[in-house]
Amino acid sequence: MEPIQFTNLETGLTSAEARARLELFGPNRLMAQPPFARIKILLKTMADPMALMLLAASLLYFFLGDPRDALILLAAVFPVLFVDVALEFRSREALKKLAEAVAPQSRVLRDGLELSIPTDQLVPGDILLLQEGSGIHADGVLRRCANLSVDESQLTGESEPVVKGPVKDGSEPAGNEARTFSAGSTVLTGHGLGQILETGRRTRYGKISVLVDEESGEQAPLQKKTGAIVRRLALAAGIVIVSIFSIMYWRGSSFSAAILAAISLGIAVIPEEFPLVLTVFLSLGAWRLSKQGVLIKNLGSVETLGATTVICVDKTGTLTQAQFALESCRPMAKGILEGAVLEAAVMACEFSPADPMEKALLAQALRQGVDVSLIHHQWSLVYDYDFDPVGKHMSHVWKKKESENLWLVVAKGALEGVLDHCEISIEDKRKIERENERLAAHGSRVLAVAAREGGKMTGERESDETRLKFLGFLSFRDPLRPDVPGAVAQCQEAGIRIKIITGDHLLTAHAVADAAGIIHEPDDVINVPGLGKLTPVEFAQKARKGVVFARVQPEQKYAIVDALEKSGEVVAMTGDGINDAPALKRAHIGIAMGRKGTEVAKAAADMILLEDSFTSIVATVREGRRIFANIQKSFSYLISFKLPSVGIALACPLLGVPLLLLPVHLVWLELIQHPVSALVFEEEPLDENEMKRPPRDPRAPLLGIVPVMLSVFSGLFLMTAVLWTYLARLPEGVVHARSMAFCVYILGSLVHIWDARAMERPWWKAAFPRTKRFWWVCGFAAFSLPILFQIPWLASVFQVEPLSLKDWGIALGSALAATIWRAWGWPFGIKNHGDPRHTSEIPPEV
Numbered sequence: 001m002e003p004i005q006f007t008n009l010e011t012g013l014t015s016a017e018a019r020a021r022l023e024l025f026g027p028n029r030l031m032a033q034p035p036f037a038r039i040k041i042l043l044k045t046m047a048d049p050m051a052l053m054l055l056a057a058s059l060l061y062f063f064l065g066d067p068r069d070a071l072i073l074l075a076a077v078f079p080v081l082f083v084d085v086a087l088e089f090r091s092r093e094a095l096k097k098l099a100e101a102v103a104p105q106s107r108v109l110r111d112g113l114e115l116s117i118p119t120d121q122l123v124p125g126d127i128l129l130l131q132e133g134s135g136i137h138a139d140g141v142l143r144r145c146a147n148l149s150v151d152e153s154q155l156t157g158e159s160e161p162v163v164k165g166p167v168k169d170g171s172e173p174a175g176n177e178a179r180t181f182s183a184g185s186t187v188l189t190g191h192g193l194g195q196i197l198e199t200g201r202r203t204r205y206g207k208i209s210v211l212v213d214e215e216s217g218e219q220a221p222l223q224k225k226t227g228a229i230v231r232r233l234a235l236a237a238g239i240v241i242v243s244i245f246s247i248m249y250w251r252g253s254s255f256s257a258a259i260l261a262a263i264s265l266g267i268a269v270i271p272e273e274f275p276l277v278l279t280v281f282l283s284l285g286a287w288r289l290s291k292q293g294v295l296i297k298n299l300g301s302v303e304t305l306g307a308t309t310v311i312c313v314d315k316t317g318t319l320t321q322a323q324f325a326l327e328s329c330r331p332m333a334k335g336i337l338e339g340a341v342l343e344a345a346v347m348a349c350e351f352s353p354a355d356p357m358e359k360a361l362l363a364q365a366l367r368q369g370v371d372v373s374l375i376h377h378q379w380s381l382v383y384d385y386d387f388d389p390v391g392k393h394m395s396h397v398w399k400k401k402e403s404e405n406l407w408l409v410v411a412k413g414a415l416e417g418v419l420d421h422c423e424i425s426i427e428d429k430r431k432i433e434r435e436n437e438r439l440a441a442h443g444s445r446v447l448a449v450a451a452r453e454g455g456k457m458t459g460e461r462e463s464d465e466t467r468l469k470f471l472g473f474l475s476f477r478d479p480l481r482p483d484v485p486g487a488v489a490q491c492q493e494a495g496i497r498i499k500i501i502t503g504d505h506l507l508t509a510h511a512v513a514d515a516a517g518i519i520h521e522p523d524d525v526i527n528v529p530g531l532g533k534l535t536p537v538e539f540a541q542k543a544r545k546g547v548v549f550a551r552v553q554p555e556q557k558y559a560i561v562d563a564l565e566k567s568g569e570v571v572a573m574t575g576d577g578i579n580d581a582p583a584l585k586r587a588h589i590g591i592a593m594g595r596k597g598t599e600v601a602k603a604a605a606d607m608i609l610l611e612d613s614f615t616s617i618v619a620t621v622r623e624g625r626r627i628f629a630n631i632q633k634s635f636s637y638l639i640s641f642k643l644p645s646v647g648i649a650l651a652c653p654l655l656g657v658p659l660l661l662l663p664v665h666l667v668w669l670e671l672i673q674h675p676v677s678a679l680v681f682e683e684e685p686l687d688e689n690e691m692k693r694p695p696r697d698p699r700a701p702l703l704g705i706v707p708v709m710l711s712v713f714s715g716l717f718l719m720t721a722v723l724w725t726y727l728a729r730l731p732e733g734v735v736h737a738r739s740m741a742f743c744v745y746i747l748g749s750l751v752h753i754w755d756a757r758a759m760e761r762p763w764w765k766a767a768f769p770r771t772k773r774f775w776w777v778c779g780f781a782a783f784s785l786p787i788l789f790q791i792p793w794l795a796s797v798f799q800v801e802p803l804s805l806k807d808w809g810i811a812l813g814s815a816l817a818a819t820i821w822r823a824w825g826w827p828f829g830i831k832n833h834g835d836p837r838h839t840s841e842i843p844p845e846v
Contacts, residue, residue: 018121027120108129134599146192149164161189182205184204244258251656261649281627312574313574314501317612319516328439329473344451379408391421405456409465412450415436415505418450421450421467424470440506443508483614499548500513501552506548540567543564574609575593575604622686640755645669676781685771735799755819
């Protein structure tokens, strides 16, 4: 293959060239799409236990010489599979859209424009823009860069940053590691332009067979609990099926009758609906949140956020608007005017700033007559010292173009970091600190500015930043988001505590907490650098008690989150920078900012907020609680619906009477059960009181004892009504008795939908259903009965017969008699809200 030719550094590839190279080299992926992946997914979905049971029953009828019933059961496989495939398809489509939305992006130059494209669209020859916090997804050579350092630990195992330098235009890439970049790396500081040479499995990362999967493969607690329930029920089902076959055969039934009864029982008891419901609910919940600007990377985090007890948030951009306006300029040195402070601050800014505060500073400086272009004309930038996360400041070293000996170092940032490098008297220092506190107490973001003129600088940061002269302050106003107080109030009413973790001044953070309505006491406001001498136990106590944490370093964010989690809290953490990644990973739910977040932060997070808004977090909490509540309702319904079919399938052989529910009837019940459990409850709105309850303990069982017992009693009463109707009508013929009993079963199961919607309350107190799905699905189930009974060929297939109006009335009365007791709620006076809340007393697992 011919080597890639260098493209124009200013324009990059054309769109046509990019398309041709994508076709030639293929997508930039480490793993190719597995062969026949779609077919495998389809076959896996079609290997439905219900469908396999129906196939077995069909073969049995065929060998028994009953081809009509054999064909009927074979045909019944298709609607069962259609429902399963349709639900699976809906979930996968939702997940596919989410995967596309959260796919990593890269900035490239194409057609002279700067574009953001999915990383799998990168091709050799692309001009890649390298920015602080961005991941590198291809191998290449640097063409231009400034202060560029890269983390290559995934390739080399070395954690130290690697400083990079460019290759001169037009030259061939050298073997020098400092002049190349590799996939699997992360930009730590600086920026640059690079030419991509290799993509996909041809990169160094690909050749050493390091396979990266950005999606977490670990199951969420709810998924694990559901899996455990399914495994237990499946084991119990297998034991019961073998037992019923053995008992019937031992009692003298024919082999075919015994195996048919066992298959019917198997169809009734297989718990296939539980994992299906969970997948559909989580997938559609994540899809709904994407419409509200929340991209979910880890499905389980949706449900987990519903159990969150603490949300740790940054101040700027999450609680505030990140729309800075320069409020005041306060000179603090003799003979220094506002213009001099502004000019020095401008010289400490980046040439093309991305930081909103620097943009506001430059705009105000221009309005006040500071000529930025003239500064750049007269001065040359010699050294660019990037942001120091410890001192929270940055500095630039300039040289006067017309003078060999006139050099200038300017610095701006947090007062503490800037003062550490200033030559100042104790009295002046106290005066400056008092002014800083006065400005910060009004909620302003305060920048300190210092400078020093002198001879040639050394290029060593420690040396160049010494003996600075403190010039003054710039204070910026960053308004609180108008919807934050309401969102904070909702969280606190729901028992969720809000903690502000910020690098800003203590008084600034305190003022924002007051404005947002975050509940705290004076002792809850903590200046984190002062905690350095505390023991781990004392630090953990401060982390739990504190509400506002100021001047926080990245490693301290991790320590705070770690302490909270070890104390039993369920923690959600917001972050946007490279150094936030460890804390985002440590938190139960890592939340990255979509607008200002780095790619590293987004990769470490479980979800991404497109608008960086705190209200989006509240929306996700609401959705998490709604999903969990609806899963509870669906599972409650499944218990009350499946219990009668299992009991009936067991009772008839043991009583020695003809089977009431044949496989074809169980198919019809399945076609009702799947849409109701997976669609009707999924769309249920959140109960108005749900956001007024404390968070659910994640260790709690899926269902509390009360809703389980309600479902069991509902199922037992309905089973009793159905069996009583069947046995009482048997003297009038099996077909008539089956018709009456089947009618009671369907009508009673429709009332159970209301029971499950109400949970432990009386069913008539549940909110009136307003969703289209409820009426479509329930309407189908209700109207299917008269159609099934009145159309002769359908009645023949289902071995039922038309009923008189009197029979319909008796069936309806029996169904209501079996369910009307729920109108008074839980009969034993036990009160429970269905899901045990944050408590140390955890009921038995269900």
